[in-house]
Amino acid sequence: MNTLTLIKREIKLSMRNLGLILSYSSFFVLSLLIFTFGVGPDIKQLNTVYIPIIWIIMLFAIILVSDNFLLSDFQDGSLKELQYLGYSEESVILSKTVVMYLILIIPHFLLIPVFSIFYNIGFNDLFQLSLDIIIGMPSLILISLIASLLTIQIKRNKVLQFIVIMPFYVPIIIFTTSNNDEIFYGSFELNKILILIGFFLITLPITLLLGKLILTEINK
């Protein structure tokens, strides 16, 4: 019940800020274009780097967006207020994760199929990519929320957020971008998904615990 009210609140706030989704989508498309200009017009080469590029852009975008979800709440004091109102720190983070996930997943499902045509991606690969995004994204969002909580009180040095977060993205990026069934032994699509679910199950409790620690430290 607690978390549900918070989720409703977050959705209401995000609906008032629809520009965020729009700017997120344009960021996504423009970065894809920049990468394409960097790699060159050879469709074969583009085809092989398409999936890693999508993941890397998504990663940067998530880091950039996660600040929006916390910074305004921190600055106007609602983060503190929510604690005084009796909402647990875990539910605050969980609600932010859920809403961020819902909001970011929409542009992906609108944009990725369209751009997959441009890069000559087959249906099977597209399906796999979408499935990976659905399952892998929550862990990325949880980690990035924790990193922006860690750095929210630093005014000058926003690069620090990236420095703090990058090592923790290494395993997820490795597993999501690899498309070789040798390392997954046998039916690799299922095993890859199981590994991503495993990552999520590891990330969820740890990040919620840390988020509680950090939030109490911030609200002190």
Added chain:
Amino acid sequence: MIFKFANPNKFLKISEFLFPYFNFFFLISFIYGLYLSFFNSPPDYLQGETVRIMYIHVPCAWFSLMLYSSIAICGFFSLIFRHTLADIAIRAIAPLGASFTIATLITGSIWGKPTWGTWWVWDARLTSELVLLFLYVGIISLSNAFDNKSKGDKYAAILSLVGIINLPVIKWSVDWWNTLHQPASISKFSSPSIDTDMLSPLFVMTLSFLFLSLNIIIIRIKSEILQRKIDILNSSKIN
């Protein structure tokens, strides 16, 4: 017992007593280790004289990992028992660990050029060492980013604890990633066990590195404690 010695003043007293001994042991073991590694150990039958880089490289690598785990232990004590000395220790150890990591990477690539024929390979060990360096950089910059020192301490402690959970995952996943991109024939470390003639200089050098890092940590903790005392005095003067 830990809490008895964790009092900053007590720590200062004990470390002042121990510091000259550590210095003495460091000098003795360092000179003896250098002598052993340069004059009293055989060249490798495959790598020749370049194997002597090992006597610097391997202790550096061990200490880069060990210091990270000690940071994580300090982080644990800082978060659970709220001990100031643990906070100070994180601040003191992190740059030292980062420099050991950099030394490992540099000596490793100098060693790699004649043996593997390349400065760098995306091998699991090398890559995870590089990621370790970034973890260190994250801790150092996070602890120094805040105007309020104690806040930086807390966040650095949290980051170090997550890092230690993440390190095995990184190692394991990079291992898998590596088997995907190239054959894992490159890691020569796992090949035949090491000879005792080479083991003894390695052991002595490791010992000397231990005393060196203890010395540096003592100096850094001491200066940090004094700095904090000065800060307290200054703030009380203003008020």
